[in-house]
Structures are given as structure tokens and as C-alpha cells.
Amino acid sequence: MNPIIQEIxxxxxxxxxxxxxxxxxxxxxxxxxxxxxxxxxKFAGVVIARKGHGIHETFTVRRISYGEGVERVFPLSSPNxxxxxxxxxxxxxxxRLYYLRNRKGKAAMAVKEKEVVAK
Numbered sequence: 001m002n003p004i005i006q007e008i009x010x011x012x013x014x015x016x017x018x019x020x021x022x023x024x025x026x027x028x029x030x031x032x033x034x035x036x037x038x039x040x041x042k043f044a045g046v047v048i049a050r051k052g053h054g055i056h057e058t059f060t061v062r063r064i065s066y067g068e069g070v071e072r073v074f075p076l077s078s079p080n081x082x083x084x085x086x087x088x089x090x091x092x093x094x095x096r097l098y099y100l101r102n103r104k105g106k107a108a109m110a111v112k113e114k115e116v117v118a119k
Contacts, residue, residue: 006054009054009055010054012055012077013054013055013077014076014077014081017076017084018084018085018086019086020047020059020084020086020089021089021091022047022048022049022050022092022095022096022097023046023047023091023092023097024046024086024087024088024089025044025046025087025088025089025090026044026045026046026084026085026086026087027042027043027084027085028042028044028061028072028074028085029041029042029081029082029083029085030043030074030080031079031080031082043061043072044061044063044087045061045062045063045070046061046062046063046097047059047060047061047097048060048061048062048071048096048097048098049095049096049097049098055077056075057076057077058074058076059073059074059076060072060074061074062097062100062101069101
């Protein structure tokens with residue numbers, strides 16, 4: 001990429017974001033504008049994907065709402081993303097957790113950590 005473009009976009013990337021990975025449970029606080037008013041809305045779920053890099057990086061959060069799976073893609077450096085809270089950490093074996101789309105019930109809610117049994 002052009003060094004001038006890299007320099008301009010580097011200044012616009014948010015630096016105050018927490019470290020989170022795919023499989024973590026997060027709560028994303030976003031600004032929502034309704035008419036003249038502005039409020040903060042929460043969207044909590046499991047991060048199933050992270051894509052891109054720099055200012056173009058996005059992450060996808062999935063949750064179950066009233067029995068239906070809801071996914072939302074957030075730009076990481078968006079000014080509408082007020083805060084990201086990491087609620088739960090996990091270590092999945094995949095970079096993308098699209099297989100959670102086919103899971104039902106509690107299996108779709110969380111990525112479980114495996115316990116190591118000593119022999």
C-alpha cells in the first residue's frame with residue numbers, strides 16, 4: 001500500500017480497544033441515532049470472525065435472540081462503536097466459527113474450553 005495512505009489511516013485507527021479474539025464473548029456498545037436524540041445500544045454475543053486489517057478491520061458478533069440467530073458486523077475503527085467489553089474468553093481451534101450457525105440451543109451459545117486429563 002502507498003506509504004502516504006498508510007500514514008493517514010494509521011492516525012484514524014482506534015488505539016483504546018481491548019484485546020479480544022474469535023470465540024470470546026463480547027458486549028459492543030454502539031451509538032444509535034433516533035431523530036434528534038442519540039443513545040447507546042448494547043449488542044452482546046460471541047465473536048465468530050475477524051477480517052481485514054488496519055482501518056478496514058471488522059468483526060462479526062453472533063447471538064441468539066428469541067430463538068433466532070442474529071449476526072452483526074461491526075467496523076473496528078468506527079466512531080459509532082463506543083466501547084467493547086470482553087465478558088468471557090475462550091480458545092477455539094478455528095479462525096472462523098461459522099459452524100456455530102448450525103448449532104441449536106446451548107451448543108450455539110458458547111465455545112467450550114477443553115480440559116486436559118493427566119494420564
